[in-house]
Amino acid sequence: MPRQPRLDAPGVLHHVMVRGIERRAIFRDDTDRADFVGRLAALVPATGLSVYAWALLPNHAHLLVRTGSRPLPRVMRSLLTGYAGAFNRRHQRQGHLFQNRYKSIVVEEEPYLLELVRYLHLNPLRAGTVPTLAALARYPWTGHSALLGTIPRPWQATGAILEQFGPSLRRARRAYQAYVAAGRAQGRRPELQGGGLVRSLGGWAVVAHLRRGREEYGGDERVLGSSAFVEAVRHDLSPPTGGRRVVLSMENIVQRVCTSLGIDPARLQRGGRKHPVSRAREGIAYLCVEVVGHSGRALAPLLGIRPVSVYAAARRGLADRKAWDALLPGK
Numbered sequence: 263m264p265r266q267p268r269l270d271a272p273g274v275l276h277h278v279m280v281r282g283i284e285r286r287a288i289f290r291d292d293t294d295r296a297d298f299v300g301r302l303a304a305l306v307p308a309t310g311l312s313v314y315a316w317a318l319l320p321n322h323a324h325l326l327v328r329t330g331s332r333p334l335p336r337v338m339r340s341l342l343t344g345y346a347g348a349f350n351r352r353h354q355r356q357g358h359l360f361q362n363r364y365k366s367i368v369v370e371e372e373p374y375l376l377e378l379v380r381y382l383h384l385n386p387l388r389a390g391t392v393p394t395l396a397a398l399a400r401y402p403w404t405g406h407s408a409l410l411g412t413i414p415r416p417w418q419a420t421g422a423i424l425e426q427f428g429p430s431l432r433r434a435r436r437a438y439q440a441y442v443a444a445g446r447a448q449g450r451r452p453e454l455q456g457g458g459l460v461r462s463l464g465g466w467a468v469v470a471h472l473r474r475g476r477e478e479y480g481g482d483e484r485v486l487g488s489s490a491f492v493e494a495v496r497h498d499l500s501p502p503t504g505g506r507r508v509v510l511s512m513e514n515i516v517q518r519v520c521t522s523l524g525i526d527p528a529r530l531q532r533g534g535r536k537h538p539v540s541r542a543r544e545g546i547a548y549l550c551v552e553v554v555g556h557s558g559r560a561l562a563p564l565l566g567i568r569p570v571s572v573y574a575a576a577r578r579g580l581a582d583r584k585a586w587d588a589l590l591p592g593k
Contacts (some may be wrong), residue, residue: 275328275369277378280355281361282321288359289318293352295403298323298345303417309337309419315378317385318402325383326369327397328419333552336573339366379423380445383409387446395443410435510549510590512556516564518589519545531566540575545586547572548579553587 289295295318302325305311310330317324329337346359369378383406386392392401399410408415409423411431427441428434468494510518520527523545525538530546543565550556551572558572565572579586 277367278325279365280323283358283361285321287320306417314419315405318383326378378444430496512550515549544575544579547575548586551576
């Protein structure tokens, strides 16, 4: 069964879950946890990501984030690839660290934003990692302590959450703390894990050309929200070709871009940074990686550059995406 396309667009709210392969630990000690959090913090200014809630458990992690200028798959690739490499070096191991790809659920902001902030931050208490709410308030490996002000996290979007609890910081923190305490008795809440196609806030008209990557869950658990949002997103995501989604090969995209610029595709593999060749690489990288979801590593030989340079070219290609999108079928 083919994987379903990820749903992503600028400004969309996502609940992201990352699990260790075969349920193994992805955090063995505080050095691991600090490394992961440091990498997440560094991505905030670099990508425009807003982090509202997060929790690290021994064999999995939860994030509640809103995408900024960089698509979620690119953000997560930077976070997880870098962390996995450092983890393997630290612990002298090889092989995959994470179970398949991360799972991401698009979230309808009202009423689920605050519900998920509370649910995610209570994870260590439900798991028995911390014994009490008082201990959770000082626990450094969730965003709860940052919201209460016990552990400063300047990169975490605490203001966007606290302003919904009160007009002053002191009153907001007190109300937030009471809200979290009231959720302790709720236990696990499977309904917060998604289900059904939903449109989140943030302009889903752009989703069709912002799809990147594919992922399959039980049923369709890519989204969390109301039935009204279900109908809206079904309409917005209906493919214009009778239900069949066109996926172009890398070679096809190379040919389309090179033809539009009047250059021979063979020139791409000869190196060089002359303007027509560099521009072609940017357009090809953008369409292959950002739009269709091909691997940068697989594309690199076709462009005559390293994989890391493919992703850099794709970022530059975003600046002229209207021109590149026009080369796709149906445009």
